[in-house]
Amino acid sequence: MSRPIVIVGAGVIGLDVALLLAEQGYGPSITVIAEHLPGDTSINYTSPWAGANFSAISGGDANALRWDKYGYQHMMKLAEEHGTEACISKTPSFEYWDELPSKTKIESMSGYLEDFAMLDIKDIPKGCQFGVSFTTITVNAPRYIQYLYRLLQEQYGVQFVRQRLPSIKAGFSDISTKIVFNCTGNGARHLPGVEDAKSYPTRGQILLTKAPQITKNVMRHGKDYETYIIPRPQSNGSVILGGYMQKGVSTGDTFSRESESIVERTTTLLPELLTPGMEVLAAFSGLRPSREGGARVERTSIQLDELRNGILVHNYGAGGTGFQAGLGMARDAVNAVEDVLRSISREKSRL
Ligand SMILES: Cc1cc2nc3c(=O)[nH]c(=O)nc-3n(C[C@H](O)[C@H](O)[C@H](O)COP(=O)(O)OP(=O)(O)OC[C@H]3O[C@@H](n4cnc5c(N)ncnc54)[C@H](O)[C@@H]3O)c2cc1C
Ligand SMILES: *[C@@H]1O[C@H](CO)[C@@H](O)[C@H](O)[C@H]1NC(C)=O
Ligand SMILES: *[C@@H]1O[C@H](CO)[C@@H](O)[C@H](O)[C@H]1NC(C)=O
Ligand SMILES: *[C@@H]1O[C@H](CO)[C@@H](O)[C@H](O)[C@H]1NC(C)=O
Ligand SMILES: *[C@@H]1O[C@H](CO)[C@@H](O)[C@H](O)[C@H]1NC(C)=O
Numbered sequence: 001m002s003r004p005i006v007i008v009g010a011g012v013i014g015l016d017v018a019l020l021l022a023e024q025g026y027g028p029s030i031t032v033i034a035e036h037l038p039g040d041t042s043i044n045y046t047s048p049w050a051g052a053n054f055s056a057i058s059g060g061d062a063n064a065l066r067w068d069k070y071g072y073q074h075m076m077k078l079a080e081e082h083g084t085e086a087c088i089s090k091t092p093s094f095e096y097w098d099e100l101p102s103k104t105k106i107e108s109m110s111g112y113l114e115d116f117a118m119l120d121i122k123d124i125p126k127g128c129q130f131g132v133s134f135t136t137i138t139v140n141a142p143r144y145i146q147y148l149y150r151l152l153q154e155q156y157g158v159q160f161v162r163q164r165l166p167s168i169k170a171g172f173s174d175i176s177t178k179i180v181f182n183c184t185g186n187g188a189r190h191l192p193g194v195e196d197a198k199s200y201p202t203r204g205q206i207l208l209t210k211a212p213q214i215t216k217n218v219m220r221h222g223k224d225y226e227t228y229i230i231p232r233p234q235s236n237g238s239v240i241l242g243g244y245m246q247k248g249v250s251t252g253d254t255f256s257r258e259s260e261s262i263v264e265r266t267t268t269l270l271p272e273l274l275t276p277g278m279e280v281l282a283a284f285s286g287l288r289p290s291r292e293g294g295a296r297v298e299r300t301s302i303q304l305d306e307l308r309n310g311i312l313v314h315n316y317g318a319g320g321t322g323f324q325a326g327l328g329m330a331r332d333a334v335n336a337v338e339d340v341l342r343s344i345s346r347e348k349s350r351l
Pocket of ligand 2: 042043044190
């Protein structure tokens, strides 16, 4: 079996790269190598722990604005065409800020978000300075990555191998490998060959609750806190409540005082949670793979031995926005190796 394209990592970031390449006809040339695969749960595997929704929480730099726009448009289409199988749905969303958000950010988002409106000050919670409403995308994170996993194998012939690589060079162990995509999330900090000191985890704790009466997404962005309510599509009434953004904290433990704070903040923000009532099913903790300066999507080359250089594309550090920005990041990662891809054969049927 030859392995022209290797993707290390099977979180949403690696799966998004596989999806874009498979859509271009490269499915049978792709091998995804990962220690954790969709369906697994581990503190070292962030994707199953996400809310997840599309929100204005992402950064205001040019990359983030572009990735968000592409991700939103792609996922709205997915919600329309395959929403049920993919566990993605369009959901009304309300976001509030204690302090005014960046103008560039709001201007960019207002240009493409469906049903975008700025809210009147009398319609936003006390203590907030600004609010918007729009139609967002909510994603049942663990089910969505399992959907991509099945789709990639069954419809596109992508191979998955469960293996922990000792270094990024090991991704090139097959002589036929031309490109390796490094989509290792938090693994990036310690993986020999990558060892990115700018990478750090941002811990979040969330509650999985049952509250079928909730049909909208609500977020409040505080100066040093984040409170949010996200209904999970195709889940029979599950709602995710959060949250926390703890920079540099890497414990997978959950804390009852944090659960209490989440319940208090979310029920204040959305009292409908208490009518007729909600049931707290579980508390989880997840580590957002963050990076100073934002995500790294970059082509580099790595010396494998005297004769051989490998093409390595970094794609990690998505932080709190891997679901909303992942497809845009994947597009940049794939575009960076267009010249190399031309030498790899494609399935004619998909061209
Ligand atoms: C509480 C919480 C809420 C969130 N909510 C949202 C949200 O609403 N919207 C949103 O967009 N994002 C959200 N996020 C962020 C999102 O979950 C992350 O950005 C995303 O999951 C990162 O994906 P990833 O593929 O980079 O990393 P991961 O999912 O961690 O995947 C890393 C992969 O690399 C593999 N790997 C690592 N090292 C090695 C190695 N040496 N050898 C082999 N394999 C290796 C792992 O096994 C795994 O397969 C949230 C995160 C948390 C914690
Ligand atoms: C998670 O990864 C860290 C760093 O590689 C490792 O020390 C730890 O044992 C891992 N934890 C689990 C539960 O796999
Ligand atoms: C909602 O989305 C933002 C950005 O995508 C994310 O940081 C936040 O954690 C999400 N909320 C939940 C409950 O996942
Ligand atoms: C892959 O990216 C991670 C994240 O920064 C990094 O630590 C690691 O060194 C990279 N691996 C390789 C082989 O480049
Ligand atoms: C959905 O939840 C209700 C009430 O909790 C339960 O009676 C029903 O069987 C569930 N349906 C599915 C498909 O899980």
